Amino acid sequence: xxxxxxxxxxxxxxxxxxxxDPGVMRAxxxxxxxxxxxxxQGGRTAGPGWHERLADWLRxxxxxxxxxxxxxxxxxxxxxxxxxxxxxxxxxxxxxDGEQVADLPAPAVPPDTALSRGRDADSEAVAEPLPAPTGPxxxxxxxxxxxxxxxxxxxxxxxMQIVHGDGDLRLGYRFVADRLDLFLLDEAAGGxxxxxxxxxxxxxxxxGEAFILRRDGAEILVVQTELGDDxxxxxxxxxDGSIGRNEALSARIADASDRREVEAxxxx
Amino acid sequence: xxxxxxxxxxxxxxxxxxVRVRAGDADAFERLLTRYYPxxxxxxxxxxxxxTDAEDVTxxxxxxxxxxxxxxxxxxxxxxxxxxxxxNAVRDMQRSQQRRKRQLAEVAALASEERxxxxxxxxxxxxxxxxxxxxxxxxxxxxxxxxxxxxxxxEAAAIMRCKEVTVSWHIHNARKTLRDLx
Numbered sequence: 001x002x003x004x005x006x007x008x009x010x011x012x013x014x015x016x017x018x019x020x021d022p023g024v025m026r027a028x029x030x031x032x033x034x035x036x037x038x039x040x041q042g043g044r045t046a047g048p049g050w051h052e053r054l055a056d057w058l059r060x061x062x063x064x065x066x067x068x069x070x071x072x073x074x075x076x077x078x079x080x081x082x083x084x085x086x087x088x089x090x091x092x093x094x095x096x097d098g099e100q101v102a103d104l105p106a107p108a109v110p111p112d113t114a115l116s117r118g119r120d121a122d123s124e125a126v127a128e129p130l131p132a133p134t135g136p137x138x139x140x141x142x143x144x145x146x147x148x149x150x151x152x153x154x155x156x157x158x159x160m161q162i163v164h165g166d167g168d169l170r171l172g173y174r175f176v177a178d179r180l181d182l183f184l185l186d187e188a189a190g191g192x193x194x195x196x197x198x199x200x201x202x203x204x205x206x207x208g209e210a211f212i213l214r215r216d217g218a219e220i221l222v223v224q225t226e227l228g229d230d231x232x233x234x235x236x237x238x239x240d241g242s243i244g245r246n247e248a249l250s251a252r253i254a255d256a257s258d259r260r261e262v263e264a265x266x267x268x
Numbered sequence: 269x270x271x272x273x274x275x276x277x278x279x280x281x282x283x284x285x286x287v288r289v290r291a292g293d294a295d296a297f298e299r300l301l302t303r304y305y306p307x308x309x310x311x312x313x314x315x316x317x318x319x320t321d322a323e324d325v326t327x328x329x330x331x332x333x334x335x336x337x338x339x340x341x342x343x344x345x346x347x348x349x350x351x352x353x354x355x356n357a358v359r360d361m362q363r364s365q366q367r368r369k370r371q372l373a374e375v376a377a378l379a380s381e382e383r384x385x386x387x388x389x390x391x392x393x394x395x396x397x398x399x400x401x402x403x404x405x406x407x408x409x410x411x412x413x414x415x416x417x418x419x420x421x422x423e424a425a426a427i428m429r430c431k432e433v434t435v436s437w438h439i440h441n442a443r444k445t446l447r448d449l450x
Contacts (some may be wrong), residue, residue: 008396008446009414009439009443011392011396012393012396012397012411012412012416013413018310018313018319019306019341020306020310020323021323022327024323024326025306027303028327029301029302029305029330030298031296031327031331032297032301032333033298033301034295035334035335036337037294038334039334039335039446040292062300083303093415161360174360175359175363180365204363209385218441225346239434
């Protein structure tokens with residue numbers, strides 16, 4: 001069949017869609033209904049407010065906050081940074097598989113048995129028992145006050161993936177147009193964007209290993225990012241009430257072969 | 269088609285359901301999902317060309333709707349909003365799981381599996397879809413929405429959050445890109 005005179009795009013509606021599997025459909029709807037109900041109930045029985053929980057968290061993180069609280073930005077920092085996971089780099093394992101979650105605050109997720117078939121581990125929707133906000137609902141992580149405006153095409157609703165670093169360190173990431181946005185996550189306060197990395201067209205990427213190390217009395221967050229076939233290490237630190245990439249340190253460790261080499265280079 | 273035609277019910281019905289959903293009515297939420305589940309699944313399938321991935325995306329979207337539905341403010345059509353939610357989930361899958369190569373390899377098999385009588389025509393359609401899926405993202409979006417979903421360029425522009433002329437430009441470029449291939 002050769003119809004050079006016909007616009008090939010006009011043929012596109014000719015695709016015959018398959019019908020959804022009724023069993024999968026019923027299970028998915030039932031699971032989503034449960035999540036909806038849990039969300040409603042969670043909203044009515046919310047515990048301490050966000051600010052109260054944040055204050056509790058800050059009280060438990062005095063050591064980390066001490067250098068910052070001394071400044072005039074302490075209150076803003078408390079709302080903005082929340083690097084709780086930075087303080088407990090106890091778990092020695094490297095980053096695990098990514099998990100797909102809804103944007104924060106995430107809905108509760110049904111038990112696996114609610115779905116009619118299994119899912120790949122790296123695409124598993126996971127329960128993120130984050131508390132319901134007391135104010136208006138906002139999807140997605142909160143951008144920094146000085147962050148560029150989000151890409152409205154995707155930033156609002158693209159699901160966030162989560163990877164685990166050392167201890168309870170958790171990083172979120174998601175693609176927005178041609179970049180990979182990284183977030184530092186904390187259960188008490190959601191996510192804080194720490195970086196936005198350009199991604200070549202067609203490439204994919206994700207954070208790899210992530211850990212905290214101390215250097216000159218300061219805590220440095222180190223993240224390995226995989227972009228296509230390449231990997232690069234980046235260093236992040238708290239500066240003037242925000243957490244961001246330290247370009248000098250990042251350049252020093254960018255091509256390190258592994259964590260040990262990163263630590264060695266930063267110790268120099 | 270991007271229309272509220274899956275359940276032969278009107279936009280008014282959807283509006284009423286949405287009012288009840290916002291009030292926390294789980295039955296209304298379930299009805300809304302039941303009505304739009306095929307829409308989500310078929311949309312995902314068209315973009316991904318793979319049933320299992322389409323089901324994964326549909327599950328992801330449905331779970332997210334339990335929370336995200338409260339964020340629908342009614343300023344756009346519900347189907348346009350839902351289309352965007354689905355499209356975001358599709359893109360996330362494509363990017364994060366690197367399944368595209370496998371999908372592309374399977375589209376041909378799927379074409380013969382799930383297509384009907386005129387095999388030659390259907391293979392031709394599948395071939396076009398496969399090539400369109402390989403276009404740069406914006407070009408692909410524009411072609412899918414205008415030709416695959418048969419939306420007006422204004423509707424496509426609303427979903428892509430750009431101007432109509434930009435949609436035209438992406439389609440023009442897509443045509444140039446595919447001229448030799450098709």
